[in-house]
Amino acid sequence: VYSVDEVFMDLKPYERIYQKSSRALAEEICRRVYEEVGMIATVGLGENLYLAKVAMDIEAKHMQASKEGIRLAMLTEQSYRESLWQHKPLHDFWRIGRGIENRLAHYGIYTMGDIAMAALSGSKEKKNQALLYKLFGIQAELLIDHAFGYETCKIEDIKAFHSKSNSLHSGQVLPSPYGFSEGRMVAEEMAEDLALDLLKKGKDSAFVQLYLSFDEENGGESYEGNLVRNHYGKRVPKSVHGLYHFPKRSNQGRAFREAVLDIYDRIMDRRLRIRKLSISAEDVRDCEALPEGQLDLFQHFLTSAEKEQELTEKRQFLEKEEKARGAALAVMEKFGKNALLKGYQYLEGARGRERNRQIGGHSSGVSDMASIRRKEEATIEKNIVEEEDYER
Incomplete structure (x- = not known):
């Protein structure tokens, strides 16, 4: 899986199984997608991963689909050099x-x-x-x-690769330039979402990073800092980033919010306007059991009973918070992320509700999948009531 709407597939092993060429198999996949989902799939076929990707991006995406919903382009090393x-x-x-x-x-x-x-x-x-x-x-x-159209990396190489350190990222481009307060609110939303994502995956993190990219527009004040050219050739303030190490590994929403806001307040220049925010949880690992406790400088002054009481209270608090977050996650998985929101997410400039309606940064095509589920359940209940009334 390359992204939310793209995959790489090695069709060679399936040619013998289905007694079809890679092209015929790809066409069959397109046809099935069109018949069952009603969407036109775009396919790039190539002698390697690079040629397949380029065939899709540059050629197939600009082709007219067939009546069967097939939009497919193919490249070899030779045809790539000749045409591109x-x-x-x-x-x-x-x-x-x-x-x-x-x-x-x-x-x-x-x-x-x-x-x-x-x-x-x-x-x-x-x-x-x-x-x-x-x-x-x-x-x-x-x-x-x-x-030259060469690519030595193969799908089996990608599958065999295991990174020594893992991270989890989230980023968004804002619909308009955001000032200090609006940007801070969005950063807080993103921190909460990242922590929930870690919880859902059963992971925790050692530290978090925040990246800010700026717009050419400023807050009406002069800015004499470093300027760079962005992708569009415009001169904009240089991007900044910062990090925060947790005292101990965490996936707690409160810890992530406080960490990200701490970074934000340190690196954000109030004269500037933000265009893009990215945050990442680093050194991500599987969660371990709740810690039994950690010695500190003053613990030897406490009696054994006091130490035990303190650790018990701390553990109970963490367990209670874990249960609450687990319940919240269950509600969101059933009814959609917008089923539970914080008050500030209704303020002007907040992005959480809109992002919750998207899939991988793309519009989901409906306002909220949970709303469809609720409508279906309501329709079923209505039909049951009508049948009972009819029987009476």
């Missing part, structure tokens, strides 16, 4: 952002074909492989491979 070496803009290609595109353009490199030619050029040429490595370091190797 001169394609512009470069940022249409997977893993090339506007920053990389602009750096290459500064040296007269505008297409994948230009990158390939630079990689093949000798040391006497201005645009050569050494220049690419100077600009991008080890990442130049991937850039050059992709210019």
Whole structure:
């Protein structure tokens, strides 16, 4: 699974099972999706992961779907070079952002074909492989491979990979520039959601990070700090970030809110307007049992009975809070995240309710899936009542 609406599939092993080519299998998948869901699926077929992704992004997405709901494009290494070496803009290609595109353009490199030619050029040429490595370091190797349509990574390699440290991220682009107070409210919402996500997954975290990206508009005050160019070429204040280490691992909503707001108050410049917020829980692991207790500087002054009482009260409080959060999570899973909201989430500028109606940042197509479930349940109850009245 690549994202909420994209997957990579290796169809080769299934060709023998179904006695069909990869193309025929892909067409069958598209046809079934269209018949059963009513949606047009877009497919990119390629000799490797990169070519499949590019075939979908650059070619298939712009094709007219067939009557059967099939929108499919296919690339080989050779056809990729023939059809896309001169394609512009470069940022249409997977893993090339506007920053990389602009750096290459500064040296007269505008297409994948230009990158390939630079990689093949000798040391006497201005645009050569050494220049690419100077600009991008080890990442130049991937850039050059992709210019020729090569990709050495396979799906089995991805499945076999296990990161030593895990993290959980959440980010959003705001609909308009937000000032200090509005941005703080959104940061608090996101912290609460991230903590709930950890609880749902049975995970906790060692520390949290907050990232803020700014708009070109400011609060009417002069700003003389560092400026950088964003993806659109506009000069904006440089992004900032900060982190907060928890005294002990946590997935508690209160701990996350306090941590994120602490970071926010430290790094946010009140003169600026926020365009994007991202938070991440770092060093994420499976939750352990509630701690028996932790010694502190003054504990040796307490009697054994007092120590036991203190630990018991602390443990009872944590258990009570865990039960309350578990109950809240159960309600949200049944009736939707908007079934339980905090008062500040109804204030102007809050984003939680709107984000709860989305799936992976996309509109879910309905105001709330829980509302559909409630309507279905209400319809069933109404039919039962009508049948009982009829029998009477």
